[in-house]
Amino acid sequence: MSSRAIIKQALLRTIPVMMGYLVLGIAFGLLLQKAGYHWVWALGISLFVFAGSMQFVLVGLLVQQAPLTTVAVTTLLVNSRHLFYGLSFIERFKKMGKRGLYMIFALTDETYALLCAAGEVGSTEDRDNLAWWMALLNQSYWVIGSTLGALLGSYITFNITGIEFAMTALFTVIVVEQWLNSKNHLPSIVGFVCATIALIWLGPAQFLLPALIVTVLMLLIMRNVVEPSR
Numbered sequence: 001m002s003s004r005a006i007i008k009q010a011l012l013r014t015i016p017v018m019m020g021y022l023v024l025g026i027a028f029g030l031l032l033q034k035a036g037y038h039w040v041w042a043l044g045i046s047l048f049v050f051a052g053s054m055q056f057v058l059v060g061l062l063v064q065q066a067p068l069t070t071v072a073v074t075t076l077l078v079n080s081r082h083l084f085y086g087l088s089f090i091e092r093f094k095k096m097g098k099r100g101l102y103m104i105f106a107l108t109d110e111t112y113a114l115l116c117a118a119g120e121v122g123s124t125e126d127r128d129n130l131a132w133w134m135a136l137l138n139q140s141y142w143v144i145g146s147t148l149g150a151l152l153g154s155y156i157t158f159n160i161t162g163i164e165f166a167m168t169a170l171f172t173v174i175v176v177e178q179w180l181n182s183k184n185h186l187p188s189i190v191g192f193v194c195a196t197i198a199l200i201w202l203g204p205a206q207f208l209l210p211a212l213i214v215t216v217l218m219l220l221i222m223r224n225v226v227e228p229s230r
Contacts, residue, residue, distance in 0.1 A: 001123075001126045001129075003129070006126060006129045006130050006133060007133055009130055010130055010133035010134045010137055011137065013114055013117075013118070013130075013134060014114065014134050014137045014138055014141070016173070017110045017111075017114065017138050017141065018137070018138075018141045020110070021110070021138060021141035021142045021145055022141055022144065022145040022148075023145065024052075024142075024145065025046065025141065025142045025143070025144065025145020025146040025147075025148070025149060026145045026146070026148055026149035026152075027056075027149060028042065028046075028055050028056060028059075028145075028146045028149060029042045029145065029146040029147060029148060029149020029150035029151070029152075029153060030149045030150070030153045031056065031059050031149075032045075032059055032146075032149075032150055032153075033149065033150045033153030034153060035059050035062065035063050037062070037150070038150075039147060039150035039151045041150070042146045042147050042149065042150035043143065043146070043147045043150075045058065045146070046139075046142050046143040046146040046147070047139075047143060050105070050106065050108070050139055050142065050143075051075065051078075051079055052108055052109065052142075053078060054074075054075055054078045054079055055146075057074060057078060058071070058075075061074065077209075080209050081109075081208055081209065081212055082107060084212045084216060085107055085109075085112045086104060086107060087216075088116075089103070089107070089112075089115065092128075092131075095124075095128075096128050096131075096132070099128070099132050102132070102135065102136075103131065103132065103135055106135040106136070106138065106139050107135070108138065110138060111134060111135050111138050114134050114138075115131055115134070116178065117177060117178060118130060118131065118134075175188070186222065186225065187219060190215055190218050190219060190222070191211075191215045194211045194214045194215045194218065195207065195211040195215070197211075198210050198211035198214070199211070
């Protein structure tokens with residue numbers, strides 16, 4: 001595939017993420033601006049931190065002037081799920097050379113979902129180029145949104161409560177698409193059951209990490225059943 005075709009594919013695939021990231025980025029920029037920080041802070045945080053929900057938590061930590069150890073531990077807990085995302089792409093990212101380092105940094109929930117849904121596109125080089133462009137575009141959407149939010153914060157007065165559901169809707173569509181295109185639904189069923197039990201048992205604030213750990217362990221145990229069907 002030509003570079004133009006790959007970029008076009010990346011743009012088309014990231015449109016749903018763009019619609020969510022621009023709005024959520026603006027919300028983050030607004031929050032940071034209301035906390036008294038210059039728009040440069042929004043630009044810098046989105047460029048060099050790029051941690052989605054953790055950036056919203058970071059605003060509160062900055063306002064409270066929390067120590068670096070508190071920030072580090074909080075970030076580890078909030079973004080611990082990315083450890084599991086990275087495991088499934090670690091070999092692929094190694095083969096991407098220097099670009100693999102950026103892919104590790106830019107592997108958000110939404111980028112991970114798009115990479116899983118991308119499937120087999122052209123050659124290995126084409127797939128790596130597509131993955132890199134999708135990650136780069138996703139971050140650019142977030143950077144643009146957060147910077148705009150901080151710049152225009154004093155002029156935006158309408159209520160944007162609940163707009164974060166756009167990301168939930170995106171994941172729902174991706175899950176349904178993967179379910180329809182997959183012949184083996186066992187991994188999805190295992191993940192759903194583990195998440196449901198953890199949610200009921202631990203509650204919405206603490207269920208995610210235990211659910212991911214149990215899901216990975218279950219899939220490792222059933223590896224001989226899952227992998228042949230792939």
